Amino acid sequence: MEPITIVIAVVVVGIIGLLCAVMLTIASKFMAVEVDERIPMVRECLPGANCGACGFAGCDGYAAALVEDPDLAVNLCVPGGATAADSIGKVLGRAAGDVAKQVAEVRCSGTCEATSVKMDYKGLESCAAAKLLFGGTGKCVYGCIGLGDCAQVCPVGAIHINGGLARVDASVCIGCGLCAKTCPNHVIAIRPADAHMVVDCNSHQKGAGTRRSCSAGCIGCRLCEKNCHTGAITVTDNLASIDYAKCDGCGKCIEVCKAGCLVALNITKAEVVNN
């Protein structure tokens, strides 16, 4: 082998490397994207749960959108709450609004005592899979299936399965709404944390049908609607729903529901919060 071949090899590879280096240097000079230095500062204020409650793809997405759009509200982060809104407001020089704390609510009372199963399910331990099989394992196709898809997606571990029914620990819940999106039956709703009462049933069946499948379900008798002095309760499609803005927590509906229905409870849980 002649020594000249070594020189040729070194020169060729050196030139190729040099060309690549020059190309990359020029490209990074001319095509540099300026990153607003406020984006990482805003990102610091956010909790980093990447839950998506703000409606953006994670905390980074919300931070970038906040800096770009001057009209975007700074209080969309539910887990971060007022602290995050305040600190973002300081970074961007905007006033922070109030953040209403929200929590998830499993709108079902179908415990093992109140309702029962229609099949001996041995398939995948997933509500989504069970839902594909004749609409779920339980007699009520609207209720909680209880296999814990919601508990799996919950980023803070606020959901536990008790007696075949998912329950949310409101003190731990950050109100991100991931469980509500995951639930194949759409049983889970997001409500204000200081709501006075909730309708813990999701069944749109007619009264008789609901009673056949569950002893705790709403039969749509409208007694609560008639007795509500603020007009907060309305019954649509055989199911009561509450307008939380109007409800003053008098508790009348809970009384008539117990007395007026043959079923023992259909508005099952009153959370009267002392304001």
Add this chain to the structure above:
Amino acid sequence: MKELIAIVMAAVLVNNYVLAQFLGICPFLGVSKKLDQAAGMSVAVIFVMLLATAVTYPIQYFVLNPNGLGYLQTIVFILVIAALVQLVEIILKKYIPALHASLGVYLPLITTNCAVLGVCISNVDNYLTATGGFGGGFVQAMFNSLGSGLGFLLAMVLFSGVRSRVDKCKCPECFKGMPITLISAAIVSVSFMGFAGIVENLLG
């Protein structure tokens, strides 16, 4: 035309880079947990494979071979591919931010991916000498890269499906995680042996 289809089919099914030649196993095991990630990574791989072949093939033909430097192909190809992917990332970031956001995470992962390098080298070995001239061999090489990329996509999508089922199953404690994943990868790979000879019989 028939020849080009045969090249693509062979690259996808018979000589699948992941499942038959065992190149690019790192992203195959690392990014196959979720379908959308697997698809994103595969699209990035197809893109980089095409680009890398388009650049390395002429380099081999016009620079290395005339100077008798064919033995330097590995080091030169790695250098060129890495620089190229960096350049593409810079350009995407500037002009197509949306594509950069979806593809950008995977691009740096592929810079020194052995599947990409493997495609470039096998293109040079198989097509450069076979036809003599530059044009014909180059087109064949590009189609081989496309097929290899599609094969990678197929393997990733199939395996992400397999993996989502495996994750839900109750397997023995000692097999949980990577061991059962490797076993499933082996079974998927064995299933691809069934494609041996299919292209010759279909199009030959």
